[in-house]
Amino acid sequence: MIDGLRPYPEMKPSGLPWLGEVPAHWDVLRAKRLLKATEIPVRPDDEIVTCFRDGQVTLRKNRRSNGFMIALLEQGYQGVRTGQLVVHSMDAFAGAIGISDSDGKCTPEYIVCESRVDDAVLGYYSWVLRQAARTGYILASCPAVRERAPRLRYPDLGELRVPVPSSDEQRLIVRFLDWHGAQTAKMIRAKKRIVALLNEEKQAIIHRAVTRGLDPNVKLKPSGIPWLGDVPEGWEVTKLKHLTRFQNGLAFKPSDWSSSGTPIIRIQNLNGSDDFNFTIKSDLPDLLLIKKGDLMFAWSGNRGTSFGSFIWDRDFNGYLNQHIFKLTDYKVHGKYFYYLLQAVTKHVEDESHGIIGLVHITKPELGSVSVPVAPPDEQNAIATWIDGQTSALAAIIQRTTREIALIQEFRTRLIADVVTGKLDVRVLANALPEITDDRPVEEAGGDEDLDEQDATDAENEEVAA
Structure with missing residues (x-):
């Protein structure tokens, strides 16, 4: 079905290098015209909501329970509700932007937004802002509190210029990307399972040889x-x-x-x-x-x-x-x-x-x-035997891993083309079936693949007061 996507018939310059041309009937407006920051009070039973770099915004316990900086005093915490747009002010440049799937509370380091106008679809703008992060547009717009620590506040977010399709078109874009994300996630999970099983077999061969000869x-x-x-x-x-x-x-x-x-x-x-x-x-x-x-x-x-x-x-x-x-x-x-x-x-x-x-x-x-x-005269023989026994498995693992990377690259490119108006999904989105698998797709490897140099900064959301 992706083969049926076509460019829009008429385009115009957006005036933004990161965005390029947009469909002639789209507007380009500052985000403050569309989004407003909320100040919802925290309720006694609210649990902590976390915004991750892969775009998932959920209760912290839904993702993992360890590895967070825990606030000694939850000073300035704010409420967040299901369906709101959440932006991690210190990690927005890395893509920590998404729609909350839960009610709860969050640190004041988050920007929690709702629509300023009736026809703004928050799901669409979460995709747009994540694309802006990928291009470096958000990083260039962030003042830095220290080296390698940009911070995006609401006034900075509000000045960002973003594409504005009609509300109906925004909903169709979100519908298409959600559907494609579910299909992509299913495919990636299947391939990762293959890699895991092959690695288990490979490790069993290695373990047996180096512990038993x-x-x-x-x-x-x-x-x-x-x-x-x-x-x-x-x-x-x-x-x-x-x-x-x-x-x-x-x-x-x-x-x-x-x-x-x-x-x-x-x-x-x-x-x-x-x-x-x-x-x-x-x-x-x-x-x-x-x-x-x-x-x-x-x-x-x-x-x-x-x-x-x-x-x-x-x-x-x-x-x-x-x-x-x-x-x-x-x-x-x-x-x-x-x-x-x-x-x-x-x-x-x-x-x-x-x-x-x-x-x-x-x-x-x-x-x-x-x-x-093993004795010296057995070591080379064991290594040579393992090479022979695992070479075919290693080749399949490498090929499948590369396939996963290519799928993720295609997904990333497709998102960019769709949210910035390079591909028209309206007809296709109208014909799509309902999504039955809502587990998120790891668009670029996901949180599990964070670079080790950034790992300790990956979750700044629990800031000690």
Whole structure:
């Protein structure tokens, strides 16, 4: 059905670089003409509503219950009601804008809006403002209270110029995007389930090989480690700190960054992202560089994805940031060691701590983890066997993950084209069936994929008074 979308027949300049041309019958007005801030009193039973970067606005307990900055005194809190537009004043530039699905209360750092005119559809303007955030328009309009901390107040929001279709057209756009979002979410969930199952199978192969070896008839002995169980008789059990040195990356400050230079390698880059927005010009020690083939361990990241061992597969060098250890001087076969670390990641995750849905482990904690170690003459054979057994699975995982990214990219582009008037959805939206699955789509990876450098700032909504 998407193939049936066509451009509007007549366009005109909007006068805004981020918006470009709009349909000839649309207006472009300041947001204060359409939206007004509310000051609803808090009721005794109101629970906290949170505005997330993926556009979901819901009771905090509906998303997660830990990892928030908790206010000691809820001074200045305001009421929020289902259907209102909520803008996170300190995170609007990153897309924390949406329609509340719940009644509750929120910090004064939120802008809670309702329609100033009868025919303004708040759902449409939440899409428009999120698109404005993606283009950098909101960031450019925000005064900053400190470095990398822009804050959008209602007067700033009110001055933003936004496209204004008719109210009927606004409703049709929202209907189309909600329907497409539900279909996209269903597709992404199915593909993520495939990736999860393939990863489980891959991890089972790795775990069996590095804890039992390749001989199914080998004699076993107790390892003395509850999570590990028995290991082959000829194997050693030792702590990771006796097998390698963990070299810390650096906590780079914004003042260290430059427009060109050596890339700063972040956890998202270990997962394959080509986003190297941060570079540094510095004569740092070579020990802090990683090059192709180097082994690393991300010690703070998302459970099951951004946490664990990685081999750098790029052809250029980069400096590690503070959330990654470089493993040096290890005393075992490199690829075998990589698989050994993968096998113990689940145990390390279970023993770790963290905030905002992340896992975190210190160097002493990681170094104290006991692992089984095969004799030197078996290590290469185990690594080679695992390579052969998991290569096909890895290829399918990589392909499916790329498909998910492409679906998300298409969704993001479609939203931009629809809310800014580049594609006409009116006829199609009128013919759409009712939406039966209202779970939100992770448009750009969602909150779970926040970059680790921004993770501690991801939820500023609970500001201590």
